[in-house]
Amino acid sequence: MKxxxxxxxxxxxxxxxxxxxxxxxxxxxxxxxxxVAEARVNLADKTLSVRGSVSADTCxxxxxxxxxxxxxxxxxxxxxxxxxxxxxxxxxxxxxxRSGLALGLGLPLMIWGLxxxxxxxxxxxxxxxxxxxxxxxxAVLVYCGGHYFTGAWKAFRHxxxxxxxxxxxGTGTAWAFSSLVVVAPQLLPEVARHVYFEASAMxxxxxxxxxxxxxxxxxxxxxxxxKLLSLQETKARVLRDGEDVDVPVDAVQPGDRLRVRPxxxxxxxxxxxxxxxxxxxxxxxxxxxxxRKTAGDALSAGTLNKNGSLLFVAEKVxxxxxLAQIIEMVKRAQNSRVPIARLADRIAAVFxxxxxxxxxxxxxxxxxxxxxxxxxxMLVVATAVLxxxxxxxxxxxxxMSVMVGVGLGAEHGVxxxxxxxxxxxxxxxxxxxxxxGTLTEGAPRVTDLQADGDERELLRLLAGLEQASEHPLxxxxxxxxxxxxxxxxxxxxxxxxTAHGVSGxxxxxxVLLGNGKLMQRKNIDIDRWRETAETLAAQGRTVxxxxxxxxxxxLIAVADPLRExxxxxxxxxxxxxxxxxxxxxxxxxxxxxxxxQLGIDRVYADLLPEDKARIVGDxxxxxxxVGMVGDGINDAPALARAEVGFAIGAGTDVAIETGxxxxxxxxxxxxxxxxxxxxxxLRNIKQNLxxxxxxxxxxxxxxxxxxxxxxGSLLSPVIAGGAMALSSLTVVSNANxxxxxxxxxxxx
Amino acid sequence: xxxxVNLSGLALIAAIVWWFQLLKRSPAADKAAEAAALIVVRDxxxxxxxxxxxxxxxxxxxxxxxxxxxxxxxxxxxxxDISAQLAVGRETxxxxxxxxxGEYEFTCQMRMYRGTLVVT
Numbered sequence: 001m002k003x004x005x006x007x008x009x010x011x012x013x014x015x016x017x018x019x020x021x022x023x024x025x026x027x028x029x030x031x032x033x034x035x036v037a038e039a040r041v042n043l044a045d046k047t048l049s050v051r052g053s054v055s056a057d058t059c060x061x062x063x064x065x066x067x068x069x070x071x072x073x074x075x076x077x078x079x080x081x082x083x084x085x086x087x088x089x090x091x092x093x094x095x096x097x098r099s100g101l102a103l104g105l106g107l108p109l110m111i112w113g114l115x116x117x118x119x120x121x122x123x124x125x126x127x128x129x130x131x132x133x134x135x136x137x138x139a140v141l142v143y144c145g146g147h148y149f150t151g152a153w154k155a156f157r158h159x160x161x162x163x164x165x166x167x168x169x170g171t172g173t174a175w176a177f178s179s180l181v182v183v184a185p186q187l188l189p190e191v192a193r194h195v196y197f198e199a200s201a202m203x204x205x206x207x208x209x210x211x212x213x214x215x216x217x218x219x220x221x222x223x224x225x226x227k228l229l230s231l232q233e234t235k236a237r238v239l240r241d242g243e244d245v246d247v248p249v250d251a252v253q254p255g256d257r258l259r260v261r262p263x264x265x266x267x268x269x270x271x272x273x274x275x276x277x278x279x280x281x282x283x284x285x286x287x288x289x290x291x292r293k294t295a296g297d298a299l300s301a302g303t304l305n306k307n308g309s310l311l312f313v314a315e316k317v318x319x320x321x322x323l324a325q326i327i328e329m330v331k332r333a334q335n336s337r338v339p340i341a342r343l344a345d346r347i348a349a350v351f352x353x354x355x356x357x358x359x360x361x362x363x364x365x366x367x368x369x370x371x372x373x374x375x376x377x378m379l380v381v382a383t384a385v386l387x388x389x390x391x392x393x394x395x396x397x398x399x400m401s402v403m404v405g406v407g408l409g410a411e412h413g414v415x416x417x418x419x420x421x422x423x424x425x426x427x428x429x430x431x432x433x434x435x436x437g438t439l440t441e442g443a444p445r446v447t448d449l450q451a452d453g454d455e456r457e458l459l460r461l462l463a464g465l466e467q468a469s470e471h472p473l474x475x476x477x478x479x480x481x482x483x484x485x486x487x488x489x490x491x492x493x494x495x496x497x498t499a500h501g502v503s504g505x506x507x508x509x510x511v512l513l514g515n516g517k518l519m520q521r522k523n524i525d526i527d528r529w530r531e532t533a534e535t536l537a538a539q540g541r542t543v544x545x546x547x548x549x550x551x552x553x554x555l556i557a558v559a560d561p562l563r564e565x566x567x568x569x570x571x572x573x574x575x576x577x578x579x580x581x582x583x584x585x586x587x588x589x590x591x592x593x594x595x596x597q598l599g600i601d602r603v604y605a606d607l608l609p610e611d612k613a614r615i616v617g618d619x620x621x622x623x624x625x626v627g628m629v630g631d632g633i634n635d636a637p638a639l640a641r642a643e644v645g646f647a648i649g650a651g652t653d654v655a656i657e658t659g660x661x662x663x664x665x666x667x668x669x670x671x672x673x674x675x676x677x678x679x680x681x682l683r684n685i686k687q688n689l690x691x692x693x694x695x696x697x698x699x700x701x702x703x704x705x706x707x708x709x710x711x712g713s714l715l716s717p718v719i720a721g722g723a724m725a726l727s728s729l730t731v732v733s734n735a736n737x738x739x740x741x742x743x744x745x746x747x748x
Numbered sequence: 749x750x751x752x753v754n755l756s757g758l759a760l761i762a763a764i765v766w767w768f769q770l771l772k773r774s775p776a777a778d779k780a781a782e783a784a785a786l787i788v789v790r791d792x793x794x795x796x797x798x799x800x801x802x803x804x805x806x807x808x809x810x811x812x813x814x815x816x817x818x819x820x821x822x823x824x825x826x827x828x829d830i831s832a833q834l835a836v837g838r839e840t841x842x843x844x845x846x847x848x849x850g851e852y853e854f855t856c857q858m859r860m861y862r863g864t865l866v867v868t
Contacts, residue, residue: 080835084821087836091816147817151792159771162792162860211817218818335824335831335857348859353768357761364757368750392819395858418829 010056012048015069017041022068029066033058072250078229085219092215098144099208105140106201109133110718113198121185121193130182130195137175137197145171145204161352163392167207169356170386171200174717177379192373196383196717203387203721210725217732220739221400224407225334228327231283231302236267239311249317256314260305269316272297277308284322284664329417329662330410334403338419340682341398344689348395355389355700362704370705377705380714384703388720389696392728397688400735405681408741413664414674421660425644426678428627430619431573431671432638434612435584435594437631438648438668440560444473446480447541447561450532451554456486458554462513462546464489464506469496473542473558501544512547519545519552526552540593562597569668570598572744576675578627581619583612583638612638629671646671673743684738688731695727787863789813789820789834794854794863803849803867809842820861825854 017026023041030039030050036059037052048070050059056072063070113119121127141149149172151164178195185193236249239257249267252258257273260266266279278290281303290306293299299312302323318324337345362385363378370377402419409416416422436442451458463481466474468491481488494504500521501514512522516533519526524547526533533543533555541559545552570580581602584591591605604615612630616638619626628635628642636658639645647659648666663670703715781796788795789811801807813820813834823842824831832842844865852865 080833080838083835083838084833087816088818091818094816147791154791154793154795156767158793158797159768160793160797160862161768164792215818331833332829332831335822336829337824337826345859350769353764356764360757360760360764364754367753367757391860392858395860399857 010050010059010072012050012056012059012063012070012072014041014048014063015071017068025066026063026068029062030059033062078232078234081226081229088215088219092212095208095212095215099205099212102140102144102201102205102208104205105136106198106203106205106718109198110202119195119198121181121195122190127182127185130178130197133197134175134179134182134195137178137201140201141171141175141204144208148204148207161356163352163390165352166355166386166389166391167203169359170383170717170721171203173379173386174203174383175200188375189373192375194373194376196379199383199717199721202718206718206721206725210729213725214729214732217729217736218400220736221403221732222334222407223739224404224410225327225330228302228323228330228410231265231323232327233265233267233301237261252314252317254314254317258312258314260310260312262305262307262309264305266299266301266303266305266312268301268314268318269321270299270312270314272299272310272312275308275310275312277310278306279310280304280306284326326410326415329415330406333406333416333418333422335399336402336418336420338398338402338423338685340423340685340689341419344394344397344692348391351389351391351394355386355391358389358700358704359385366705370708377714380717381703381705383717384715384720385700387717388699388703388715388724390692390699390724390727393692393695393731394689396728396731396735397692398685400732401681401684401688401738404735404738405677405684408739409661409674409677412670412673412677412743414670414677415659415662415664416674417660417662421644422678422681424625424678425627425661425674426682428578428625428644428675430581430624431578431627431629432581432583432612432616432619432642433600433668434628434630434635434638435582435586435591436560437666438563438629439566439582439594439598440562442560442631444476444542444558444560446476446556447559448536448557449480449554450529450556451546453553455554456484458546458548459484459556460486460489461506461509461511461548462556464491465494465502465504465511465513467491468494468504469502473544474502476558477556510549513544513556515544519547522547522550524550524552526555528552529555537589538593540590540597542590562594563667565667565669567598569672570600572669572672573675574599575744576672578675581615583607583615585609609635610637613641616641627671627675629668646674669743676743677741680738680741684735688734691734692727692731695723699723699727783807783809785810786839787811789823789861790815792819792861794823794861797863798866799863800866800868801844801847804846806846807844809844809865811840811842813837813840819856819858822857823854823861824857825852825865827852 017023026041026048027039030036033054035052035054036050040049060070121130148164148167151162152168155162155165174196178197181188181193181195233249235246236252237244237259238247238252239259244259252268258267258270272293272295274295276294279293279299280290281300284300284303293310300323301321359382363382366377366381367374402422405422406416433439449455449459459481463478463486466477467488478488489506492505494502496502497514497518500518501512503512512518516526526545529545529552536543536557541557543555543557546554546556573580580600581604582591582595582600583604585607586605588605591603595603612635616626616628626642627644627646628638629646629648630639631648639647639658644660645658647662661674703720705714708714781799783799783801785796785799787799787809799809811823811834813836816836820834822831822833828844830842830844832840834840847867849867852867854863854865855861
């Protein structure tokens with residue numbers, strides 16, 4: 001094999017190729033290009049597939065030199081989905097047509113049997129008439145159910161047995177027995193000369209109908225991914241040589257400069273170079289309010305530019321964009337296995353051969369101990385057992401619910417990494433929450449300012465002083481001044497006094513800012529501010545005293561404000577039965593004040609970053625199931641250690657990589673949503689599994705005839721076929737019911 | 749006659765167990781196709797159903813789904829947490845990370861389509 005032949009193929013759409021001669025010419029032209037390992041033209045759809053280490057442009061040039069036109073054919077995920085839906089629609093119509101045809105034959109035959117009761121062969125005339133019906137049924141079996149037979153045969157050759165095996169065996173046995181009755185009735189006792197052609201046709205018709213309806217219902221299970229895919233833009237406007245050029249989004253390279261106009265979607269991830277606009281990011285972050293974007297701000301593919309024009313430079317394209325990664329994660333999670341399904345998986349693996357054995361045993365039991373006509377009874381029970389057993393319901397029970405559950409999570413801004421995380425989230429009993437950035441906004445702000453005289457003047461002096469400091473609290477004071485339109489003063493002789501505060505001269509005035517100890521050290525009387533300071537500290541705020549020219553001038557309090565919705569979210573989580581514990585590097589007094597405000601059960605304060613994972617481990621040693629909520633950056637080890645790590649990071653790449661569950665919205669409500677969703681999905685899976693187990697464990701014995709002593713009749717294989725078709729449809733429909741899930745609400 | 753029917757029934761059961769369980773468990777590695785082979789998804793099976801890949805190396809498997817039935821829509825490597833949606837009538841490449849030696853099953857969502865990845 002040539003080097004590069006195993007590499008993925010590049011596909012080109014050809015122009016001007018119309019005959020076998022063109023095919024040879026194009027293929028020869030490509031084969032002369034260095035790096036091409038293989039070039040194949042498909043004349044039917046006018047495409048060229050090239051393998052090897054060669055650029056698309058080189059290939060296109062070679063094709064153009066050969067006298068034809070070509071362009072790189074890129075099939076986006078969205079196009080693939082659309083093609084899939086089109087294929088599904090065609091398959092749906094095909095199944096309905098086949099079903100109609102089979103039922104068109106089976107139904108009149110069944111009515112004839114019910115009305116006249118004449119389904120037996122006792123004369124030459126009946127032999128001929130039923131012989132014709134037998135041939136018609138054979139045609140129906142081949143045309144409407146041929147795929148079951150080829151599927152069963154192929155599976156058989158591979159030592160596999162599938163649903164096709166059961167359908168083919170059931171309908172084939174009924175047809176073969178009936179044909180034997182028609183061809184050689186003398187081989188069978190008179191009472192057993194009954195034909196079952198109607199059963200074969202009806203079963204094939206009902207199963208095709210069930211599959212058609214199931215196909216419809218299944219389409220809805222992937223609605224969430226389709227919604228995400230629809231966010232992807234197909235075209236982008238790139239700046240080339242000073243002009244705007246529309247190109248397919250796949251052709252955008254990192255570093256390209258792109259323009260988006262009002263009302264357009266951002267095509268790739270990038271950073272604004274020029275312009276000012278509001279961008280609706282709700283589809284990715286869950287934040288309902290549009291965000292203002294100006295030069296230097298990051299843009300995400302799939303978000304909507306509202307009112308201004310933006311020029312930005314592409315940073316991440318194709319599969320690298322955040323949206324593409326989210327879609328990929330959702331798709332992967334939708335197909336991951338849930339631990340609860342292991343039993344069903346084990347049963348499904350041996351289900352069909354076991355059902356075949358049960359069918360043989362049931363037939364033997366009727367042969368040995370059943371009443372006459374034994375042969376007919378044997379046939380009815382064997383067929384009914386084969387047909388009623390439904391491995392599909394069992395196999396579909398979990399994947400369908402997981403698909404809907406994971407997709408639904410994505411719609412609510414909850415990205416679940418895999419089925420295991422989805423299952424475990426519902427079982428958690430302790431939730432450990434990192435305070436900064438999770439319960440609080442993660443950006444300290446000035447909350448209180450009190451002064452003996454002019455507050456604005458005091459703030460101007462303090463901001464001037466703090467301009468020289470690198471402390472996060474200093475940044476809050478400078479920001480507060482700027483917000484109020486105050487220009488900070490000029491500082492000289494700045495000094496930072498470790499663990500106490502700062503001092504300096506601002507516009508010729510000696511300014512001091514720090515804690516009580518600093519004031520004491522400088523002999524400044526702060527008695528009149530002490531009470532206010534204590535009240536503020538009890539509310540979790542960091543209080544600093546200010547002195548100007550050796551006299552107490554006021555105080556300033558800084559706090560990392562609590563997120564507005566933190567309290568309600570904690571209430572929701574507690575209602576869900578979780579104990580909430582808070583981790584923070586802050587001092588105990590401030591931490592406890594926050595905990596008291598929010599109703600948090602336990603607080604770990606004065607922590608170093610490495611302590612967090614240890615605390616999670618200690619809780620686990622106590623046999624607690626621990627969920628950890630953090631920002632995904634500082635808390636990665638603790639997130640990884642917990643049973644379920646919830647990464648809050650407004651959907652940053654880091655959060656997507658570290659969390660078992662990533663919350664697109666920076667809110668604890670996302671955790672509550674995830675837990676409720678997990679419980680709802682698990683409930684749905686259990687309903688499905690229970691339904692499938694019960695259906696099979698009740699259905700198979702009934703089909704085998706255990707109720708015969710009570711009812712005096714056997715289950716008709718036609719009813720078995722209907723029940724089977726209905727069972728998998730029920731599972732898919734029940735999974736779709738999960739789409740009605742709504743997160744709970746707590747009001748104050 | 750009665751004995752014959754009963755013996756036939758029991759023989760049939762033995763045959764089912766032998767064909768679907770015992771023979772299936774025999775090592776398939778020697779019959780495995782190379783990873784470069786195109787895996788056709790049709791009529792309830794993956795063909796070839798057993799693929800051999802080298803351990804410790806990234807691999808790409810190519811699937812061609814010819815079966816429009818929704819059962820064939822996804823291929824799932826449950827042990828590897830990898831899955832792919834297969835487009836009808838089009839090749840779909842599935843990239844696998846370097847794997848340690850062993851057997852890994854790949855199935856449809858309902859585990860009716862079954863194939864084995866033999867990593868040696």
